[in-house]
Amino acid sequence: MTPFPFNTVRRTVVEQGGSQRLGDLASSILGPASQTRKALIVTDAFLAGSGLLNPARQSLRDAGFSVFEFTGVLPDPSEAVVQAAVSQAQSEGVDLVLGMGGGSSLDVAKIVACLALPGTALKLPDLYGVESVRATRLPLVMVPTTAGTGSEVTSIAIVTTGESTKAGIVNTALLADLVLLDAQLTIGLPPAVTAATGVDAMVHAIEAYTSLHRKNPLSDMLARQALQLLSSNLLRAHANGTDAAAREAMLLGAMLAGQAFENSPVAAVHALAYPLGGIYHIAHGVSNALVLPHVMRFNRSACANLYAELATVVLPAVQGSAEARCDAFIAHMADLTARTGLPQRLRDCDIAADAIDALAAAAMGQQRLLKNNPRPVSLDDARAIYQAAW
Template sequence: MQNFTFSTTKTIVCEAGAARLLAESCRAAGAGRVLLVTDAGILNAGLLDGVLPGFDRSDLRLGIFDRVEADPSSATVEAAVHAARALGAEMIVGFGGGSAMDVAKVVAVLAHPDCRQSLDELYGVGSICGPRLPLLQVPTTAGTGSEVTPIAIITTGKTTKAGIVSPHLQPDTALLDPQLTLGLPPKVTAATGIDAMVHAIEAYTSAHKKNPVSDMLAREALRLLAGNIANATHRGNELNARSQMLLGALYAGQAFANAPVAAVHALAYPLGGHFHIPHGLSNSLVLPHVLRFNASAAAPLYAELAPLVMGGQCVTGSPQQKTGQLIDWLESLIVELGLPSRLRDCGVTEDRLPQLAEDAMQQQRLLVNNPRAVTEADALAIYRAAF
């Protein structure tokens, strides 16, 4: 039997309308003062309208920090920590996409009364010391899986991001309410859905910590995501499709939290840093080209995934041929979902490709998980293929 360790969020609630019970969940955790970390778009879209009355009826004191931006900065994290400390927060709730949930994770650590670390001391793997505040996550997109991962990504400079990876960031509770995702725009639905699919694909082929449980979750995630992403994108009010996408994203998050992602993410991060391309779209832009690069090493595994992803379509031939069919299908899906498929269509200029490749090589935390070693020349060739 293979030796492995698998960990995930302790409690998962999946129920349409469950967000209305958020105050009850916080009270059950023993919190009297709660900071909810979100973004202005969530407030403006009215996604908290069904949540706030529960706090009004309770004896809980609720603070709302709504200044999280896409690719949240270290300054935003520090401001949220200040808000939590000023409130005397006893619990942190992340409510939104991956950015809000990532900020919530870090705030739960830094706002704990016994924390003696600074934000700069948390970056890297296993750098967090001491306890954190109770942490509950409510995703409003089906993509990042941050509600079940011990990872937070923070923008540390004008074009750079850094990861914080620690068991201390593993949330206590994930609350999945598909009704919160009904209003997502088609392109956001598509991009975040592709992000979740990438999590599952990279977890299944990860060179480190791949294990039977993460494999099982990755396969089921891909079945759910590939089977529902078109419906969720083009017929966004279909609650069942939205539910399956949320569950698929959670499964994918559980998978890659234990079998880490690799080159697709490593090459996606510089696109976000330099050109502010949303993370899911950045993954989508490089996905087919990284898979082609990896095929010589990972074709047998990609071939196993092809029938799951392609549904009822016939997948035949050698592992290399099945891999080719999988990549072709994914490229067609990206077009069908209305996402751009070339870097040049997203404002990337050819003269910047060498800088992107150089920056991608700084993501060694991710590149070591790739089934095939990636050099700077390889990264440049992949960006050129995607251009």
């Protein structure tokens, strides 16, 4: 077997209603030397005002924590948002950071845990890049409220650095001490966000399974199980948000997909989706859905066998040659995104045909991701994929 590493978080708890005992769970990761017990919840204004976090707040107080909150996270968080959260953590002198929310809140919390560590000399720009510094951090807990990014189990945080530019931090210090998957927190997720984030998670599983680099038996197992959970529960969770079993399956599936792509990275779907988010501020999951079937058709010649293997996961009754099963899988994914009402074409998102050259040029900047694609993607290829998606 080809040697491979596997990285994930230290401890995971999957428990409906588990945020009611978050205080005890969080205490368990703090050493006895930690006496001050000041906890910072990093979240966004909507979640902070929704009442959803009340059981967690109460539980933290019951366990003896003073609870502080940074509620200024915005989608695709900017450097200014990150700096504001770090400043608050430093001025309160917190000794525990909890990210509670979607991928945006989790990403900010991860960075805060590094930069608010007392005595650290690190500043935000030092962290950009892949393992650019040896960072350490405050104790860190991740509680996702969307079932999508898998950020709770990745060593990645994405920061918006300009009008249309993002920078990635990849650092093993961002792997949390504790992840809590409490599906009760996802019950109120609106159908459109359920669909977009769910498709994002499915793309993580598909791209991890076909990644050219670091694909390994564990990431394969996780990707297959993730795809099975996500594909059989997306429509249920979308149609009936209060279906707690479907919500829990989605949350678990998204986390497993996150563990898969943490160890077998995503590729051209994400590379071509990022410019749609950066330039047109289209939500991450919607951008993925727009390019997914077109990138899959492009990749078909390079990984039909792998797509055929995944076809048997999502369509157990599928028959025929590898090519036929591969085509059934691509058609199924396109159909799934259509049935959740996600936009199907770039033109549906107010993107003009003459924007394609700029999008293709921007996608070429994502070499960190493109190099993982099973088939090399040239500028002309990117243009043709966007054209097909238009």
